[in-house]
Every structure is written in C-alpha cells, then in structure tokens.
Amino acid sequence: MKRFKFILLLILLVIVLRGWLYRLTVTYHPISERPAILATDKGFKQQLENQPIDTSMQRIVWQSLNLTTSQLEFSFGKCDNDPNLLFYSQKANCVGYAAYFNAVCQQLIEQAGIEKRYRVQHLRANITFLGFDLHQLTDSPFFKDHDYNMLEDLKTGERIFVDASTKDVLGIGIVESE
Numbered sequence: 001m002k003r004f005k006f007i008l009l010l011i012l013l014v015i016v017l018r019g020w021l022y023r024l025t026v027t028y029h030p031i032s033e034r035p036a037i038l039a040t041d042k043g044f045k046q047q048l049e050n051q052p053i054d055t056s057m058q059r060i061v062w063q064s065l066n067l068t069t070s071q072l073e074f075s076f077g078k079c080d081n082d083p084n085l086l087f088y089s090q091k092a093n094c095v096g097y098a099a100y101f102n103a104v105c106q107q108l109i110e111q112a113g114i115e116k117r118y119r120v121q122h123l124r125a126n127i128t129f130l131g132f133d134l135h136q137l138t139d140s141p142f143f144k145d146h147d148y149n150m151l152e153d154l155k156t157g158e159r160i161f162v163d164a165s166t167k168d169v170l171g172i173g174i175v176e177s178e
Contacts, residue, residue: 019172028125028148028177039103041084048107055112057153061160064105069168097165098122098147121150
C-alpha cells in the first residue's frame with residue numbers, strides 16, 4: 001500500500017510539475033525563421049476582431065494560445081500550413097500550429113496598436129532532451145525539425161517562447177529556447 005501511494009504521489013507531482021520539468025529538460029535550438037502568413041480571410045479576421053484588446057505581453061501570448069488550441073486539432077497527416085485555410089480545416093501539425101499562433105498574435109498586436117512594441121516570429125528548431133538531439137531518433141521527414149514561436153518586447157528585450165502544438169497535446173505552452 002505504501003508503494004502504491006508513493007507511485008501515485010510521484011505521478012501527481014509529474015503531472016503538476018510537467019511544464020517546469022519540460023522546460024528544465026527540453027531546449028529548442030532555432031535553425032531558421034519561417035515567413036509570417038497574416039490573417040487575411042474575412043471569417044478568420046472577424047473572429048479575431050471580436051476579441052478583447054489587451055496590451056500585456058503575457059496576456060497576448062495566452063489569448064493567442066487559447067484561440068489557437070481551441071480552433072485546431074493535432075494531426076500526423078498531411079495538413080495545410082496557411083492559417084487562413086486552417087481556420088476552416090482545423091487540422092494541423094506543428095508548422096500549422098505555429099503559423100496559426102503567429103497570425104493570431106500578430107493580428108491581436110495590430111488591433112491593440114502596439115506593433116512597434118512587440119514582434120512575433122515563427123521559428124524552426126531542433127529539439128534536445130538533456131542535450132541529446134531528439135531528431136536523431138527517426139528518419140521520418142515529419143520529425144526532422146519542430147516549429148514554434150517567439151514574442152519579443154522590443155523595448156525591454158524580454159522574450160517568450162511558445163509552442164502551441166505542445167500546449168494542445170501536453171498542456172505545455174511556454175518553452176525554453178536559445
């Protein structure tokens with residue numbers, strides 16, 4: 001019975017501390033930036049225009065994450081990467097999630113009139129776990145790299161690294177990057 005309680009407590013701690021553990025052990029190493037695809041579809045833009053406006057960097061990140069993960073569903077299949085198409089198809093992989101988050105975040109920043117303060121980027125990276133390159137474990141082109149985003153405060157230099165696909169799949173949205 002003691003062993004069962006210990007294992008149960010350990011599982012509970014891992015669940016509660018999963019974000020901290022993930023950021024402690026997993027690092028994103030950027031290799032390139034993808035071009036931004038802005039929200040241009042009328043329905044997509046209208047949904048974003050109905051959102052409350054906030055100028056806090058953290059609130060913009062969480063609002064963009066919540067809008068992205070509520071709209072998309074993760075898929076290993078072939079998916080669109082254009083957020084204007086994803087608004088309707090709603091199936092995405094990491095590239096689509098990052099493109100969608102980027103479009104949402106950029107639109108919210110513009111609506112708030114703070115585009116001179118914040119910059120959002122769609123990045124590609126290699127991921128390491130405790131220094132080991134995870135992409136070496138497979139030859140699949142699907143796992144050759146991983147897409148995520150960075151929101152930067154241009155006045156303070158503060159950066160927040162965001163992975164919308166891990167937010168949807170694991171509940172972990174904020175990640176560590178170089």
